[in-house]
Amino acid sequence: MHPASPSRRRFLTAGSAGLVALTVPSHVFGSAPPVLVGLDAEFFDRTSTSDEAVQLGAQTAIDDINAMGGVLGGRPLQLITTDNRSLPARGVANVEQLGNLPDMTAYLGGKFSPVVLEQLAHIHAVRLPLLAPWSAADAIVDNQYRPNYAFRVGLRDSIAMEALLEAIAARGLQRMGLIAPSSAWGRSCQFFIERHLIHRTDRSLELAGVEWHRWGSDRLIDEGYRALVQKGAEAIVLVANEPEGATLVKAVAQLSDANRRPIFSHWGITGGRFTELCGPALQEVDLEVAQSFSFARVKSPEGVRLAQRATEHFGVDDPLKVPSATGIGPAYDLVRLLGLAIEQARSTTRAAIHEALEHLPPYSGVVGHFAPAFTPLRHEALRARDVLICRFDADGRLVPRNIGG
Template sequence: MANRRNRPSRLCLLLAWALACAAANAAAPIKIAVDGEFGLPNSTSAQAVRAGAQIAAAEINAAGGVLGRPLEIVERDNRAVPARALNNLRELAQDPDVVAVMCTRYSPVVVETLPEIHRLKLPLLDPWAAADGITDNGYIPNYVFRLSLRDAWALAAMMRYAKQKGAHKVGILTPNTEWGRSSLKAAKRAAIQETHQEIVSVQWYDWGDPGIAERYQTLRRAGAEALVFVANDREAVILLKEMAQLPVEQRLPVISHWGVTGGDFFEQAGASLSSVDFAVVQTYSFIGKTDPVAQRVLAGLQKLTGNGDPRKVVAPVGVAHAYDLVHLLAQAIERAKSTDRAAVRNALENLGPYQGLLGRFKQPFTRQRHDALSPDSVFMARYAADGAIEPLPKKPAAH
């Protein structure tokens, strides 16, 4: 009799336990990992990507999350070392709550991880790395989705800008990496097909190379009227400090890829930056933006970092691209009605219109196109006296 009387209470306990487990499971966060160069001295790119992702996740969570679950941004430090990135990816792939990984600035690292990304069938979101081969990778199905610059677009814009500055002969200084090779290929294509400029010399350098200034002089003596420079912040600081010591007539205009904006280039370059005609390619600026999305992101930055001043946003493209990518991923998860990685990958190729920070996307990605931006997103910019990266007019006066 006693057992019979206790049976309903036991059933109630079992039911309550089952409901509690279901609720806990439903509330388990969906994780998006940012794998980047967090531990690299003077680098700000990974931190910017993380900030943009966190702001987007906070907005989504405030609206109820995705599939009834909150988003959580987790991070791994690869220190820009491919072997570390590979280990991080393998570890993250074992966590069923990780639906996608976001890379950061270094194209060579991302390119090295492509085979493993596709072996693991782990969606990779790219908010920064620009090498064309990252999305044009030959994998079917393709697990990489980029909302960022492509080297083809960057170098075309840089070559056009050089021509607008009056340079019909250009020299190219580029790293001996996948990023450098991708950039050179794009520059040559732009010179032949669009700008009809002469590339008088190409000089290669390795990371940390102390001979950059000597290579610059080789380009100048070859007749270059402008320097097309593919670099990150460290090498750019070395070059500009050397150039600032040269006679004014030996200082060529420097037209730079955007790697320099992912570190403390402005602070390290100091007064030498104002001594050189220096421009950098970009895809987004918070300066002058009054639209509701930009205002929300700036408010999010103020809350997250204590800095919501549009002129003081650190590595703005990293923040902006990561923000939009997280929103697009959330839409894909909702569309897939699942966090299954293959289903989410398929959904990313079939998203509808999205009004984001970088504008309106009619269809961000398709089966054939895994780059959400276009050449129209690209513009040239310059560092102002306060360190802000200011967009330049589309057609500066030639001289």
């Protein structure tokens, strides 16, 4: 078992997968009833850090809003967390609990798209807005529900795959192989890669092959890599979480230079203790990773405070060493946007908040400037131009390829 941060230990020792309420300063707000924000994530996942990162971003935003007087004339926001243990059925049960709470205005989802996808039917039944900072399946937002209660400030698989292919083309590489989980996540990423290849005008890229690995298992992923190299792959697109990604990195590091290929990875590998799991092998592999947020780009006072809070919370000496940082910024902005929506709605009524989320004014967040974040026809705040391609440097910092861009 890895050593947990103090906040993570406090959560885990609660000893329950039920509701956990984070307190609000009663000396400031007195008896004013709190306005609730939910967070359902994989808090008991052994290697995850994305859950803690999303919680930190959300709680910091709540603290900032409360420091300015709260919402609705002096009511504090309060975060309520539930643990889904990475299980869709538990995630659905948790959302049922959250949806039954008076003054629950919205909830943030966790890392795993299969959990969030299973929650969609219930959140629409009770009209509980979903705020997605990490989970990437296109179908979370591109769902069949009208009105649509899912909103995302984070990457989606389709634009991430496009960005990774463009990064491969920029390196002058042509034949790529895909390593993906044998799940809906992996199949959707394969679909988006193939669709992008068809629509490219220069036709310089081609898919040499696809190798599947079992989600949650790191067995045989290195064999898939070797099979793609034998098929002539000059680059590897990796869709995986941190355990499988680390296994591949360590396997590639042991190969001769002639058999090493650059790896272009989905941000799933950064959702946990990836650098720790890789160890020194990480510096032996040519690895680029898609991200939706980096503290390297932060300039606003809110972003600087968030970076300071994150380094203190995780006990690191540099914001670029903060684990799962790509979940912190989106979670922060989502809660700040929710606060604006509550004020605009002048109510905790979910339908009114949904309407307000679709008609917000421009907002400059830590992730970027949204003008606006959402519209009635667009519930995705980020686009292809917002993707950052990053590399781990010799100090273990995850650095955008062009910090000044």
